[in-house]
Amino acid sequence: MYHPRELYPSLGSGYRLGPPQPGADSSFSPALAEGYHRYPDLDTPKLDCFLSGIETAPRTLAAPPPLPPLPPALGAEPPPPAPEALHSLPGVNLSLENRELWKEFNSVGTEMIITKAGRRMFPACRVSVTGLDPEARYLFLLDVVPVDGARYRWQGRRWEPSGKAEPRLPDRVYIHPDSPATGAHWMRQPVSFHRVKLTNSTLDPHGHVRPRLGPRDEGWGWGQGEESLLFLPSQLILHSMHKYQPRIHLVRAAQLCSQHWGGVASFRFPETTFISVTAYQNPRITQLKIAANPFAKGFRENGRNCKRERDARVKRKLRGPEPVATAAYGSGDAPGGPCDSTLGGDVRESDPEQAPAPREAAPAQAPPCGGPSAEAYLLHPAAFHGAPSHLPTRNPSFPEAPDSGRPAPYSAAFLELQPGPAGSGYPAAAPPASFASHFLQGGPFPLPYPGAGAYLDVGSKPMY
DNA sequence: TCTGCTTCCACATTTGAAAAGC
DNA sequence: AGCTTTTCAAATGTGGAAGCAG
Numbered sequence: 001m002y003h004p005r006e007l008y009p010s011l012g013s014g015y016r017l018g019p020p021q022p023g024a025d026s027s028f029s030p031a032l033a034e035g036y037h038r039y040p041d042l043d044t045p046k047l048d049c050f051l052s053g054i055e056t057a058p059r060t061l062a063a064p065p066p067l068p069p070l071p072p073a074l075g076a077e078p079p080p081p082a083p084e085a086l087h088s089l090p091g092v093n094l095s096l097e098n099r100e101l102w103k104e105f106n107s108v109g110t111e112m113i114i115t116k117a118g119r120r121m122f123p124a125c126r127v128s129v130t131g132l133d134p135e136a137r138y139l140f141l142l143d144v145v146p147v148d149g150a151r152y153r154w155q156g157r158r159w160e161p162s163g164k165a166e167p168r169l170p171d172r173v174y175i176h177p178d179s180p181a182t183g184a185h186w187m188r189q190p191v192s193f194h195r196v197k198l199t200n201s202t203l204d205p206h207g208h209v210r211p212r213l214g215p216r217d218e219g220w221g222w223g224q225g226e227e228s229l230l231f232l233p234s235q236l237i238l239h240s241m242h243k244y245q246p247r248i249h250l251v252r253a254a255q256l257c258s259q260h261w262g263g264v265a266s267f268r269f270p271e272t273t274f275i276s277v278t279a280y281q282n283p284r285i286t287q288l289k290i291a292a293n294p295f296a297k298g299f300r301e302n303g304r305n306c307k308r309e310r311d312a313r314v315k316r317k318l319r320g321p322e323p324v325a326t327a328a329y330g331s332g333d334a335p336g337g338p339c340d341s342t343l344g345g346d347v348r349e350s351d352p353e354q355a356p357a358p359r360e361a362a363p364a365q366a367p368p369c370g371g372p373s374a375e376a377y378l379l380h381p382a383a384f385h386g387a388p389s390h391l392p393t394r395n396p397s398f399p400e401a402p403d404s405g406r407p408a409p410y411s412a413a414f415l416e417l418q419p420g421p422a423g424s425g426y427p428a429a430a431p432p433a434s435f436a437s438h439f440l441q442g443g444p445f446p447l448p449y450p451g452a453g454a455y456l457d458v459g460s461k462p463m464y
Numbered sequence: 465t466c467t468g469c470t471t472c473c474a475c476a477t478t479t480g481a482a483a484a485g486c
Numbered sequence: 487a488g489c490t491t492t493t494c495a496a497a498t499g500t501g502g503a504a505g506c507a508g
Contacts (some may be wrong), residue, residue, distance in 0.1 A: 032492085113498095113499085115472085116471095119497090119498095120496095120497075120498095122498090153469085200471090240470075240471080266479095277470090278470065278471050278472075279470075279471075279472090279499095279500095279501095280499080280500095285500070286500090289498080289499075290498085290499070293498065293499090294478080294479070294497090295477090295478065295479070295495090295496090295497040295498040295499090296477095296478085296497090296498045296499060297477080297478060297479085297498080298476070298477040298478055298498070299477085299498070299499055299500080300497085342471080352470080
């Protein structure tokens with residue numbers, strides 16, 4: 001965890017997390033102000049944008065919010081890792097497990113392929129978490145938000161802004177299939193989001209709301225009397241040639257559909273920014289992907305599908321029928337061990353230190369991959385919708401040249417979710433109106449912030 | 465019409481999980 | 487029941503064709 005002074009040096013040493021100054025904004029909720037005092041030593045910078053979809057305007061801030069630096073310019077030397085967090089889960093910390101790999105990609109300028117069918121991220125986001133309550137249950141979420149309001153183009157040697165960003169696509173969040181699980185479960189081994197896919201298709205079938213077919217056992221995370229709807233955000237929708245930043249959210253909630261959130265922690269790692277593309281632009285990225293991704297083993301220098309071999313096959317094909325494959329193409333030709341993509345998805349075979357801890361099978365109470373875990377997005381969408389919606393229009397001063405290294409304005413709305421009274425983890429405020437229907441219409445989220453305690457009414461029973 | 469950029473698709477290969485066989 | 491082999495779906499980047507805008 002980094003001190004805000006390290007993250008926002010321009011703010012000077014006087015900066016600290018705190019409530020708005022009295023009189024600066026009369027609309028500031030007393031309950032929320034109280035929430036700021038709840039953790040006077042919570043010295044983590046607030047993740048800008050998070051929950052801005054709930055709070056329609058940054059009116060809870062008296063003074064202009066701090067402006068976190070943008071992720072490092074692609075192709076430039078990355079600054080020291082600085083995970084940024086907004087949270088009301090004191091003591092909870094996240095670290096990027098495969099940071100070295102991410103840094104290696106980031107030093108070149110990470111690109112992520114997006115396809116209509118959906119393409120996995122490589123490297124994947126793999127984090128380890130500490131500081132959770134071993135007995136409490138949490139949800140792990142991942143979303144990807146635009147970094148700025150620009151469209152990019154590859155100029156032969158570097159990425160450069162090239163016009164205004166496309167209109168925003170429907171926001172989605174990927175919910176880790178183990179969710180909800182106990183803190184002990186999450187802390188037992190790294191948490192990998194390697195199954196999440198990126199797509200540029202708004203018509204893909206992996207996000208439809210449909211009747212739920214699974215069991216309603218409470219252990220699966222289903223509450224009583226919930227709507228039988230299931231949302232499957234296994235794919236996140238992105239625009240090509242845009243710069244994005246993955247974010248990881250940790251939500252304390254006993255069930256996916258619990259109306260009570262005991263707290264939220266949100267993290268982003270600057271080295272995980274990437275530009276979405278439909279075809280790789282930077283050949284160095286291609287080489288890195290081939291070298292690091294087990295599924296691309298066939299394209300390595302000693303692989304049968306490497307360029308040299310492919311060219312040779314083409315020549316042979318032109319000359320006549322290809323002879324029977326030689327022993328040189330035997331199974332022992334390929335380097336490395338078994339593909340670990342189902343474990344971590346991004347482990348360099350040549351780097352044993354990057355090997356993930358063996359993951360246990362999903363606990364009995366965990367929902368199947370892509371199953372009921374998705375409903376949290378349906379039922380708590382506003383909490384997942386951060387800054388992206390306003391970025392293209394609210395950051396006119398984004399630097400023209402990303403390689404300039406100059407920090408850019410990033411966002412605006414900061415909120416904290418607070419536990420209920422007496423540290424019960426329960427919200428104190430009455431729930432606002434349900435916003436699920438609003439979400440289904442795909443519109444913005446003008447509903448008011450639920451107030452301290454993050455009491456979100458989704459029509460289910462409290463779990464705590 | 466031409467050019468350049470971006471997207472799409474078929475391809476060959478590898479991997480892991482599931483099914484089948486012993 | 488347990489092990490081995492086979493099958494299949496899903497994953498990868500490549501390269502060329504198609505689509506689009508200027």
